[in-house]
Amino acid sequence: MGAEPDARFHRMILNRLGEWGLLQRIRRRIPAPSKSVSVGIGDDAAVLRTAAHRDLIATTDLLVETVDFDRTGGSFRSIGYKALAVNLSDVAAMGGRPVAFLVGLALPGRTPVRAVDEIYDGLMSLAREHRVSLIGGDISASPKGIMISVTVLGEVERGRAVRRRGARVGDRLYVTGALGDSRAGLEILKKAKTKRRSKPSGIESRLIHRHFFPEPRLTLGRLLGRRGWATAMIDLSDGLASDLRQLCDAGRVGARLESDRLPVSSALKAYARRMGRSASDYALRGGEDFELLFTVKTTDAAAVEAAARRTGSTITPIGTIVSRGCGITVIGAGGREAPLTLRGYEHFTHPW
Amino acid sequence: MGAEPDARFHRMILNRLGEWGLLQRIRRRIPAPSKSVSVGIGDDAAVLRTAAHRDLIATTDLLVETVDFDRTGGSFRSIGYKALAVNLSDVAAMGGRPVAFLVGLALPGRTPVRAVDEIYDGLMSLAREHRVSLIGGDISASPKGIMISVTVLGEVERGRAVRRRGARVGDRLYVTGALGDSRAGLEILKKAKTKRRSKPSGIESRLIHRHFFPEPRLTLGRLLGRRGWATAMIDLSDGLASDLRQLCDAGRVGARLESDRLPVSSALKAYARRMGRSASDYALRGGEDFELLFTVKTTDAAAVEAAARRTGSTITPIGTIVSRGCGITVIGAGGREAPLTLRGYEHFTHPW
Numbered sequence: 001m002g003a004e005p006d007a008r009f010h011r012m013i014l015n016r017l018g019e020w021g022l023l024q025r026i027r028r029r030i031p032a033p034s035k036s037v038s039v040g041i042g043d044d045a046a047v048l049r050t051a052a053h054r055d056l057i058a059t060t061d062l063l064v065e066t067v068d069f070d071r072t073g074g075s076f077r078s079i080g081y082k083a084l085a086v087n088l089s090d091v092a093a094m095g096g097r098p099v100a101f102l103v104g105l106a107l108p109g110r111t112p113v114r115a116v117d118e119i120y121d122g123l124m125s126l127a128r129e130h131r132v133s134l135i136g137g138d139i140s141a142s143p144k145g146i147m148i149s150v151t152v153l154g155e156v157e158r159g160r161a162v163r164r165r166g167a168r169v170g171d172r173l174y175v176t177g178a179l180g181d182s183r184a185g186l187e188i189l190k191k192a193k194t195k196r197r198s199k200p201s202g203i204e205s206r207l208i209h210r211h212f213f214p215e216p217r218l219t220l221g222r223l224l225g226r227r228g229w230a231t232a233m234i235d236l237s238d239g240l241a242s243d244l245r246q247l248c249d250a251g252r253v254g255a256r257l258e259s260d261r262l263p264v265s266s267a268l269k270a271y272a273r274r275m276g277r278s279a280s281d282y283a284l285r286g287g288e289d290f291e292l293l294f295t296v297k298t299t300d301a302a303a304v305e306a307a308a309r310r311t312g313s314t315i316t317p318i319g320t321i322v323s324r325g326c327g328i329t330v331i332g333a334g335g336r337e338a339p340l341t342l343r344g345y346e347h348f349t350h351p352w
Numbered sequence: 353m354g355a356e357p358d359a360r361f362h363r364m365i366l367n368r369l370g371e372w373g374l375l376q377r378i379r380r381r382i383p384a385p386s387k388s389v390s391v392g393i394g395d396d397a398a399v400l401r402t403a404a405h406r407d408l409i410a411t412t413d414l415l416v417e418t419v420d421f422d423r424t425g426g427s428f429r430s431i432g433y434k435a436l437a438v439n440l441s442d443v444a445a446m447g448g449r450p451v452a453f454l455v456g457l458a459l460p461g462r463t464p465v466r467a468v469d470e471i472y473d474g475l476m477s478l479a480r481e482h483r484v485s486l487i488g489g490d491i492s493a494s495p496k497g498i499m500i501s502v503t504v505l506g507e508v509e510r511g512r513a514v515r516r517r518g519a520r521v522g523d524r525l526y527v528t529g530a531l532g533d534s535r536a537g538l539e540i541l542k543k544a545k546t547k548r549r550s551k552p553s554g555i556e557s558r559l560i561h562r563h564f565f566p567e568p569r570l571t572l573g574r575l576l577g578r579r580g581w582a583t584a585m586i587d588l589s590d591g592l593a594s595d596l597r598q599l600c601d602a603g604r605v606g607a608r609l610e611s612d613r614l615p616v617s618s619a620l621k622a623y624a625r626r627m628g629r630s631a632s633d634y635a636l637r638g639g640e641d642f643e644l645l646f647t648v649k650t651t652d653a654a655a656v657e658a659a660a661r662r663t664g665s666t667i668t669p670i671g672t673i674v675s676r677g678c679g680i681t682v683i684g685a686g687g688r689e690a691p692l693t694l695r696g697y698e699h700f701t702h703p704w
Contacts, residue, residue: 038407038511038513039446039513039515042516042602043446043515043516043602044411044442044443044445044446044516044585044586044587045409045410045411045442045443045445045446045448045504045506045513046409046410046411047407047408047409047410047446047508047513048407048408048409048410049407049408049510050402050406050407050408052404054402055390055399055400055401055402056399056400056401056402056408056505057397057398057399057400058397058398058399058400058452058454058487058488058503058505059396059397059398059454059488060454060455060456060488060489060490060501060503061456061490062456062457062458062490062491062492062501063492064458064492064493064494064495064499065495066495067458067492067493067494067495068492090396090397091396091397093396093397094391094395094396094397094399096397100410102410102411102412102503103412104412104413104414104456104501105414106414106416106419106499135410136410136411136412137412138412138413138414138501139414140414140415140416140419140420141416141419142416142419142497142499143416143417143418143419143496143497144495144496144497145494145495145496147416147458147494147499149412149414149456149490149501151410151412151454151503152397153408153410153505154397156399158401159390161390161391161397161399163391163395164394164395164396233396234396235396250394250395
C-alpha cells in the first residue's frame with residue numbers, strides 16, 4: 001500500500017477500513033521477529049527453531065470486555081499490554097523464557113481504527129521489552145465487545161520447568177513485589193463508574209496503573225528456574241489466598257502465612273487506611289497481582305535472597321510450608337493463628 | 353467432587369454451574385496427553401518436549417458466533433470440531449504434524465452446560481483422530497455469543513516447512529479433495545434461516561455436513577512436506593480464487609487454471625444444476641473448503657500422484673504456474689482464457 005496519510009484513517013471505524021486494510025495496518029506495526037523465528041506472520045502457520053535440550057512452554061489467556069476488562073478508566077493500550085502480560089507471567093511462573101506469541105482479536109465493526117492501533121501498541125511495547133516476537137494471529141468481527149486471546153510460547157532448560165507441585169514441609173514461602181494494589185485499583189475504578197467524581201488522586205492513580213499494567217516477573221522467574229531454586233511456583237492471578245491453596249493442593253502440603261509480612265505498597269497502605277480496612281486483606285484477597293508465589297528450601301534461602309537483590313527483584317518471605325494436616329493458616333496481628341478461608345474471582349457467578 | 357449424576361447438570365446453565373464446576377467438568381473429558389507432553393493442563397503453562405532436529409509450527413484461529421458460525425442448522429459439536437479442524441489444516445499446509453493444542457472459550461452465562469460438553473466432544477473427537485493433545489486453555493464469560501480461539505502446535509523436520517512462496521514457472525498446480533461444497537452448504541443454511549421449509553434433502557445434508565465438518569488433509573500435507581515434493585502450499589480458507597492469488601503473490605508468479613478440471617462432488621453438481629449455476633463457480637469462489645492447494649515440479653508429478661493414490665488421498669491437477677506478467681487466468685468452457693477476478697470473504701464489510 002505504501003505510505004498512507006495516517007491521520008486520515010485514525011478516526012475511521014473498522015467497518016469502513018475492512019479486514020484487508022486492517023491486516024495491512026497491523027502488519028506495519030510489527031517489527032522483524034527474532035532469529036529463532038524461521039517463518040513469521042503471513043504464511044499458514046509460523047515456524048520456530050527451538051534450541052536443543054530445551055523444553056517448550058505454552059500458555060493461553062482470554063480477556064473479554066465487560067468481563068475481564070472495561071473501557072472505563074482504562075485505555076485500549078492497556079488491553080493489549082495486559083493480555084500479553086498475564087501470559088508472560090505464566091511463563092515466568094514456570095521458570096521459562098518467553099520467545100513468541102500469537103494473538104486472536106475479535107472487534108465490533110464500529111470500533112475505531114485508532115483503538116486497534118493502541119491495542120497493538122500495548123502488545124508490542126511489552127513484547128519489545130521482553131524480546132518476544134509476534135508470530136501469528138487471527139482477527140474477526142465481534143457481535144459485542146472486544147475479545148483478545150493471547151498464546152505465548154517459551155522455552156526452559158530440559159526438565160527444569162517449575163511446577164505448582166513440589167513444595168515440601170519446611171520450605172520457605174516467598175512472594176515477589178507488592179500485593180493487593182491491583183484489587184484496590186479495580187475498586188477505585190468501579191466506584192468512579194457509579195458516581196461521577198473528580199480526577200483520581202495520585203495514590204489512586206498509582207493503584208489503577210498497577211491494575212492495568214502488571215509487570216510479569218520474568219527475570220526472577222527465570223533465575224529461580226535456571227538455578228533450580230524454586231521447589232514450586234505459581235503466579236498470582238486469583239489472589240494469594242486462592243493461589244496459595246492451588247500450590248498447596250498440588251504439593252499435598254499446608255502453609256502458615258504471616259499476615260504482617262505480606263508486602264504492601266505505601267499507596268495501598270494509605271488507601272486502605274482511608275477506607276478503614278486492613279491493607280493485608282487486599283493483599284490476601286486481591287486478584288490480578290501477577291506476582292510470583294514460590295517455595296525455596298531453607299538451605300537455599302540466603303542464596304535466593306542475595307540473587308534477588310543482585311537482579312533488583314523484590315522478594316519477601318511470607319511464611320512456611322507445613323504438613324497437609326495442618327491446613328493453610330494465617331497468623332494475624334497479635335499472633336492469633338486462624339484457618340485461611342478461600343475467596344477468589346469466579347466467572348459465571350452472576351447472570352448478565 | 354467424585355462421581356456426579358451427570359444428567360442433573362445436563363440442563364443446567366453456566367451461571368449456575370460456576371467456573372470451578374465447569375473446569376472440573378471439562379477436565380474429566382480430556383484424556384491423558386501423549387508422551388511428548390511433559391506438563392499438561394493444570395499448571396501455569398504446559399511443557400512440551402520437542403524432538404531434536406525438528407522445527408516447531410504454531411498457528412491460531414478464532415471463530416465467533418454470528419460472524420464465523422451460527423447455531424442455525426449446526427450443532428455445538430461442530431463448533432468445537434471446526435475450530436480445531438481449521439488450525440490442523442494450517443499445520444497440514446506447512447507439511448507438518450500437529451502435536452498439541454490450546455483452547456480459549458468465551459461463553460454467555462446462559463449457555464447450557466450441555467453445549468460446553470458438546471463443543472469439547474467435537475474438539476476431542478478430532479483431536480483423538482489425529483493424536484493431538486489438549487495442553488492448555490482458558491475460559492471466560494462472554495457478553496454475547498460464543499467465541500472459540502484455538503492454537504495448534506506442531507512439528508516438521510528442520511527446514512522442511514512448506515511455505516506459500518516457492519512456486520516456480522512450469523510447476524503443476526494441484527488441489528486435494530473437492531471444492532465448493534462448503535460454500536453451497538452455507539448457502540443452503542442461510543436460505544433455510546430466512547424461509548421455514550422442510551428438512552434438507554440428502555444432497556443438501558451432504559453439502560451442509562461438508563461446511564461444518566471439513567477434513568484437514570494431514571496425511572497428504574505431511575507426505576508432501578517430508579518428501580520435499582511441494583514447492584509451495586496453502587490451505588483453502590477464503591476460496592480458491594483468493595488463496596491462489598496469495599500463493600502467486602508470495603511466489604511472484606502467475607497461474608493458469610483450467611476450470612473444467614476443478615474437482616467437484618456429485619452433490620455439488622446436482623445442487624448447482626438445480627440452482628441454474630455452474631459448479632465450477634462454487635469451486636472457484638467458495639470459501640472454507642480447507643483443502644490443500646500446492647505446486648509440484650513436473651518431474652515429481654508422477655511420483656506425487658502415485659503416492660497420493662497409495663495413501664488414499666484424492667488430488668487433482670488443476671493448472672500450471674506461469675510467469676508473473678501473465679497474471680492469473682482461467683481457461684473456461686470452450687477454451688476461452690480470462691483473467692481471474694478476486695472475490696473472497698471479508699470481515700468488517702457490513703455493519704451490524
